[in-house]
Amino acid sequence: MSRKTRARHVIPRLPVLVAAVSAVVLALGLMGVALAASSPSPTAADDGGRTILRVGWMQEPDNLNPFVGYQANNYVVWHMNYDFLVGFDDKDLGPRPELATDWEVSPDGKVWTFTLRDDATWQDGEPVTASDVAFTFNYVIENELHNLATYTDSITRAEAVDDTHVKIYTSAPKANMLRTLVPILPEHIWSKVSGKAASTSYQNAPPIIGNGPFQVVEWSRGKYMRLVANKDYWGGAPKVDEVIFDFYTNADTMLQDLKLGVIDGAVDVSMAGFKQLQDTPGITTNEATSWSFNELAMNCYDNPDSKGNPVLLDVRFRQAVNYAVDREKVAKVAFQGFAVPGSTVIVPASDYHWEPPADQAFTYDPEKARQILDDAGYKDVDGDGVRETPQGKPLTLRLYATNDSVANQTAGKLIVGWLRDVGVKLDLQVMSFGALMDVQYEYTGDTFTPNWDMCVLYWMNEVDPNFMLNVFTPEQIQGWSDSNWTDPEYSKLNVRQMETIDPAERLPLVQEMQRIFYEDAAYAVLVYPHQLEAYNTRDWQGWVSVPSDAPDGEQGAVLYSLNNIDTYRFVEPKSAGATGGSSTWVLPVVIAAVVAMVAAVVLVRRRRGHAETEAG
Structure with missing residues (x-):
């Protein structure tokens, strides 16, 4: 049957079929939107089986150079990409081993000796040694890099004793020695950057070579930042393959994307939006302890x-x-x-x-x-x-x-x-x-x-x-x-x-x-x-609140902590089939809608077929 002949047969019932076909097209369009929304990569529709966590932020980092950036969310990204010398325990934020496994201080409080782990590597395969630690602290001091200088005050110098031991000398006892937010940097990369450039023009553009559980590999300004898991991390590979921070300028848009499953978590949720999410199945809201x-x-x-x-x-x-x-x-x-x-x-x-x-x-x-x-x-x-x-x-x-x-x-x-x-x-x-x-x-x-x-x-x-x-x-x-x-x-x-x-x-x-x-x-x-955040607990598990031992019965932050990034290391899909975007529920629903619409069209054709043929 030619198109012309078929068209002549359906003309008498055109309004009915157009409505049905339009519904199918609309459903297919929605399916396309759902597929695009659940795509875990901003650059590829096919995720290749990767597990990708997407988190919405209302504020974008200002700079990936730790000597230039000043916003709090920079420190979250830096900590994901670089280990600190000493970490922060998720329970009470007390000191815990990170790059250093042990430490001691001299009786006069002026010499700190740190023992480093011997299984840490940079993300380009080079070993992490005490020379890198000594370089980082000396680099800040010698170049007067003010962004991190508040952490190095009273430190006079750092010295690598051997590959796994470093001594840090201070002019006076240093109360915050174990609580510094200093990312340990690779000497073989940063030694090529002048102190002047480090404090002004050096961008530290992705891919960033660090030693943390993740590596920043892409930053599309105004859109997103993508981090991939470091499979060789000394603490074990993160349970997700990628983390993508999506940047929003409209809190309502971020709220709707969380509801639709476009993103899996949201930081700085609007107050009105937070109240809406409290009644949303599968979404956990967190009014986190204020810091x-x-x-x-x-x-x-x-x-x-x-x-x-x-x-x-x-x-x-x-x-x-x-x-x-x-x-x-x-x-x-x-x-x-x-x-x-x-x-x-x-x-x-x-x-x-x-x-x-x-x-x-x-x-x-x-x-x-x-x-x-x-x-x-x-x-x-x-x-x-x-x-x-x-x-x-x-x-x-x-x-x-x-x-x-x-x-x-x-x-x-x-x-x-x-x-x-x-x-x-x-x-x-x-x-x-x-x-x-x-x-x-x-x-x-x-x-x-x-x-x-x-x-x-x-x-x-x-x-x-x-x-x-x-x-x-x-x-x-x-x-x-x-x-x-x-x-x-x-x-x-x-x-x-x-x-x-x-x-x-x-x-x-x-x-x-x-x-x-x-x-x-x-x-x-x-x-x-309070820090208002929300995250998907229908499809994801392993979220970590920091500190879990928060005062007055409150809960610590889950998605946004400068000190501890365990939530990104340990969060994982509840089902093996989930690969990120958390809108896996959208596709079956839309497909069911499409099937229903197609069935309706077939039924209409069957019921009207005889009359249409007669009309021809």
């Missing part, structure tokens, strides 16, 4: 070159701001209850946290804020609702929030209202994170001229408090410090805590530093937000 805080930071750079408002140098003004802010409401409204009110810069999950006593705490007290401003000479002279400085200038300041955080923007709007209520005008501006960094670290020629007043931002704590405490020292101005605040007594205590190895002796020093910073009010620590 971060969000703060209202103030520019305290006490230098004529500063472009910040000089009222921020007045501790009384900063204290008034702290009393004007309702932290409970920030947690409830801006963070929709997925946070607890904040206080100090070391988070409650840390053993070193200091919580201010009730009589010292900055509670929400706008009347007290007004009284402090009155007593300090900031009065509304002209009756327009905005106070003036003692010099007669209106109290108008700039407030910045980043466009990557709706919560921070909401907090900013709340703060504008609260400060207006006490007579201070804030001009809120939302900008990119990069734009905020540009004004915070602005230079006029070679002169540091920070050009901002206030901002709502965040920090992530490390297990050891040393890094966070170091931020507020003179050495970190133009470095990690954002507020540019310093205090002589604080700095003295910082040296002491850095040199106190015994945790019990160190604790009161760290807590006293928190008290000083808190009372001087360079920050208003707003909240400790």
Whole structure:
């Protein structure tokens, strides 16, 4: 039968058949979408039987060079690609063997001897030796590579004794020696990179030669980063063949992709999305223990070159701001209850946290804020609702929030209202994170001229408090410090805590530093937000929470930890047939739909066939 003849037969029933055929085409289209969605490789539709885990991130790493990148998720990737000297236990984040299997310190606390494992290799087949460890630490020190210098402070040199033993010498006892986030680098590669290039232009482009359980082999900026399993890893090959981090700019899109099985896990799930996922079968949500805080930071750079408002140098003004802010409401409204009110810069999950006593705490007290401003000479002279400085200038300041955080923007709007209520005008501006960094670290020629007043931002704590405490020292101005605040007594205590190895002796020093910073009010620590993440437990097993022994009955992070990456080493499909993308359920459903539609078409043809023939 020719097409022309067949077409003539079906014309009388064309609307019925078009509808049925359209349904088939639509179903086939959906099947194609499902296949594309479940494809575990962004470059190939055929996965070749590989097991691939896909995780969505709302923030993309900024740089794969450990001497340049500064975002927290960089450290996750670096740790997957490079071993640390000493690792972090998944139960309590205590020290555990990683590249080093054992260590000891001299009686004076100034010489550390590490025994290295003898079965570690670089991903190009070269052996990992003590020379690589010594090179890494000496490279940071000799080239003054500030990005990791906070971990090498007081280290004078490192020396390879033999292939499996390295000595690290310090000028004073070093409290955080076993808690450093220093990726051990291959000497045979990095020795060819100048210190200047390492701190500026060197990209460390994939494929990256490391010694960790995974290797970064591809980075499509704005789209994804692909890591393949190191089958020769000393700790055993990971149970997946690849991990792909997919980058999203829209939280709703990431949410839907997780529901559809396009991705297997999602980090930084939106608060509204998190509530939706709590009722989604096969998806486990995790309101992970907070190791971060969000703060209202103030520019305290006490230098004529500063472009910040000089009222921020007045501790009384900063204290008034702290009393004007309702932290409970920030947690409830801006963070929709997925946070607890904040206080100090070391988070409650840390053993070193200091919580201010009730009589010292900055509670929400706008009347007290007004009284402090009155007593300090900031009065509304002209009756327009905005106070003036003692010099007669209106109290108008700039407030910045980043466009990557709706919560921070909401907090900013709340703060504008609260400060207006006490007579201070804030001009809120939302900008990119990069734009905020540009004004915070602005230079006029070679002169540091920070050009901002206030901002709502965040920090992530490390297990050891040393890094966070170091931020507020003179050495970190133009470095990690954002507020540019310093205090002589604080700095003295910082040296002491850095040199106190015994945790019990160190604790009161760290807590006293928190008290000083808190009372001087360079920050208003707003909240400790929980890390919102979700992952597929219908198709995957072996997820690891870190720490599993989290305080107050909480759960540690599963997908996003700087310290421990066990979840990526041990997660695996529940069934041997699952190969990643976790949308294996989509295909059978769509096929069933197609079969049903085809059957409907056949039935229509059978029922209408006689009439159609007669009509011909």
